Amino acid sequence: MSLLSIRGIGKHFGGLQVLEDVNIEVPGGAIFALIGPNGAGKTTVFNLVTGLIKPSSGSIAFEGRDLAGVPPHQITRLGIARTFQNIRIFPDMTLLENVMVGRHHLLNYGGLALLFATPAFREAERRSRERALELLSWVKLDHKADATADNLSYGEQRKLEFARALATEPKLLLLDEPVAGMNPSEKAVLMEEIRNIRDRGYGVFLIEHDMRFVMNLCDRVAVLNFGRIIAEGPPDEIRTHPDVIEAYLGRGDEAEVS
Amino acid sequence: MAAFADFWATYSTLVYSVGIHALLALSLWLTLSCGLLSLANAAFMGIGAYTAALLTLNLHWPFPAALLGGAVAPAVVALIIGAPTLRLSGVYLAMATLAFGEVTRILILNLQITGGPEGLNGIPLLTTGWHIVVILAVAGYGLARIRRSRLGRAFEAIREDEVAARLMGINVESHKLAAFTLGAVLAGVAGALNAHFTFFISPREYGFENAVDILTMTILGGTTSLIGPVLGATILTLLPELMRFLHAYRLAVNGLILVVVVLFLPTGLWDARRFRQLLKNRRARKGGQP
Numbered sequence: 001m002s003l004l005s006i007r008g009i010g011k012h013f014g015g016l017q018v019l020e021d022v023n024i025e026v027p028g029g030a031i032f033a034l035i036g037p038n039g040a041g042k043t044t045v046f047n048l049v050t051g052l053i054k055p056s057s058g059s060i061a062f063e064g065r066d067l068a069g070v071p072p073h074q075i076t077r078l079g080i081a082r083t084f085q086n087i088r089i090f091p092d093m094t095l096l097e098n099v100m101v102g103r104h105h106l107l108n109y110g111g112l113a114l115l116f117a118t119p120a121f122r123e124a125e126r127r128s129r130e131r132a133l134e135l136l137s138w139v140k141l142d143h144k145a146d147a148t149a150d151n152l153s154y155g156e157q158r159k160l161e162f163a164r165a166l167a168t169e170p171k172l173l174l175l176d177e178p179v180a181g182m183n184p185s186e187k188a189v190l191m192e193e194i195r196n197i198r199d200r201g202y203g204v205f206l207i208e209h210d211m212r213f214v215m216n217l218c219d220r221v222a223v224l225n226f227g228r229i230i231a232e233g234p235p236d237e238i239r240t241h242p243d244v245i246e247a248y249l250g251r252g253d254e255a256e257v258s
Numbered sequence: 259m260a261a262f263a264d265f266w267a268t269y270s271t272l273v274y275s276v277g278i279h280a281l282l283a284l285s286l287w288l289t290l291s292c293g294l295l296s297l298a299n300a301a302f303m304g305i306g307a308y309t310a311a312l313l314t315l316n317l318h319w320p321f322p323a324a325l326l327g328g329a330v331a332p333a334v335v336a337l338i339i340g341a342p343t344l345r346l347s348g349v350y351l352a353m354a355t356l357a358f359g360e361v362t363r364i365l366i367l368n369l370q371i372t373g374g375p376e377g378l379n380g381i382p383l384l385t386t387g388w389h390i391v392v393i394l395a396v397a398g399y400g401l402a403r404i405r406r407s408r409l410g411r412a413f414e415a416i417r418e419d420e421v422a423a424r425l426m427g428i429n430v431e432s433h434k435l436a437a438f439t440l441g442a443v444l445a446g447v448a449g450a451l452n453a454h455f456t457f458f459i460s461p462r463e464y465g466f467e468n469a470v471d472i473l474t475m476t477i478l479g480g481t482t483s484l485i486g487p488v489l490g491a492t493i494l495t496l497l498p499e500l501m502r503f504l505h506a507y508r509l510a511v512n513g514l515i516l517v518v519v520v521l522f523l524p525t526g527l528w529d530a531r532r533f534r535q536l537l538k539n540r541r542a543r544k545g546g547q548p
Contacts, residue, residue, distance in 0.1 A: 050425055076427035088422040090415050100408075101415045105427040107408040114407045115400060125407070148531070168427050 102167025283487035285444030292437035293417030304464030306446025328450025377460030480526020
């Protein structure tokens with residue numbers, strides 16, 4: 001069974017049809033990419049999965065559970081975490097605090113425990129801090145744990161977003177254009193981080209339009225164009241798929257998408 | 259000792275005011291820490307003041323019970339008006355809470371039980387210095403604990419990026435309502451304490467002017483720590499006393515302070531992060547010398 005099932009999803013904003021009968025099955029423990037030209041509706045798919053907007057038709061299920069009517073913070077608690085195309089860290093908080101925000105729902109002490117700093121409270125906070133530091137070490141930012149997040153470089157902010165998303169203990173991680181605006185060496189580093197995350201057993205579902213990055217990284221790829229899925233399969237198959245080549249390069253072009 | 263007695267006789271009211279204003283500034287600090295620009299805290303102070311005063315005046319409740327009433331009544335009101343208004347953000351929320359404040363003031367002005375425009379007279383003088391000190395200390399301790407917990411981190415996350423906070427599994431609506439309501443509780447207690455040492459309260463003490471005063475104290479002191487609001491409240495309570503000759507222009511001076519602070523010291527007077535940075539720079543300069 002796939003981890004995330006998107007079945008027959010349609011979405012229109014007023015008269016503008018953004019998605020039409022989109023079907024995607026995202027497996028667990030693998031890297032799955034949704035690619036497509038700008039404006040194809042990729043981010044809309046993420047916004048639908050995380051519950052920020054509601055589909056006009058169709059259904060989304062996570063681990064077999066229908067997500068219709070589930071509010072975004074509950075969807076996160078079920079095990080879906082995401083990063084954003086235009087990075088959305090908490091700039092005035094330290095790296096450690098940023099990551100600990102992700103553990104919010106896992107810290108379930110009550111108001112009195114909080115006020116009196118009971119042993120249970122201290123223990124929960126300590127464990128949470130340790131896990132946050134561990135996650136920061138996964139992305140090699142633990143040495144900056146006490147720096148404020150706005151001091152980080154662009155690439156580091158992306159990595160902080162990864163760690164923060166992982167702090168919610170998700171089963172599936174949604175990455176929205178993780179390498180946008182990065183230079184080739186930063187991209188290589190990030191690609192390695194994403195592979196590491198998959199190898200630790202997480203499912204990764206990413207959006208990208210950097211074809212080379214996707215083809216080298218992903219286990220499976222779906223292509224979205226004008227709100228429809230036009231192809232789906234392993235990278236090698238997608239690379240030579242005539243509809244994909246047409247979507248990216250235009251009709252009548254013999255060139256292969258590299 | 260005699261000198262202190264003299265000083266206390268003259269200035270005890272001023273010291274009490276500093277404490278109560280500090281409590282008010284902290285109440286707004288809590289609301290602001292969740293990103294809510296609210297102008298309702300003066301009204302919550304009024305609701306707390308009138309509730310507590312009516313409880314001691316008419317029903318002869320003991321003071322602690324009246325204080326509790328002064329905390330609970332604004333909390334109930336905050337829960338009721340919070341649900342619809344907290345969907346608004348930024349300046350729209352400010353406008354909605356401003357309207358709520360005016361409605362509250364006009365209600366107090368026109369109700370029979372509140373004494374209308376004449377206000378309430380002869381409230382028993384039950385507030386003592388240590389009441390204010392203890393309550394301020396408890397409030398400060400509670401807020402400090404909140405800051406270092408999941409609750410405080412959630413408030414700050416919501417303030418910095420609401421969408422990201424939501425997708426970190428935080429129930430944004432319930433946290434906003436909690437910050438708004440806890441702020442109302444603190445403002446209500448401040449009002450209840452105030453009513454029981456000024457002997458007399460009237461609707462005009464809880465209007466727009468007061469809402470802006472509370473905001474100015476908090477912003478002047480700075481919202482990055484708990485020291486900021488207390489410092490801001492102290493300065494803005496003592497300043498009018500030190501500059502009596504400017505009395506007629508008090509509001510203009512407050513407005514000017516707000517503008518200057520927002521333009522030149524957006525993080526307020528007390529900014530721990532700026533202090534750390536300054537200290538680091540100084541050390542770096544010293545270290546650079548041979």
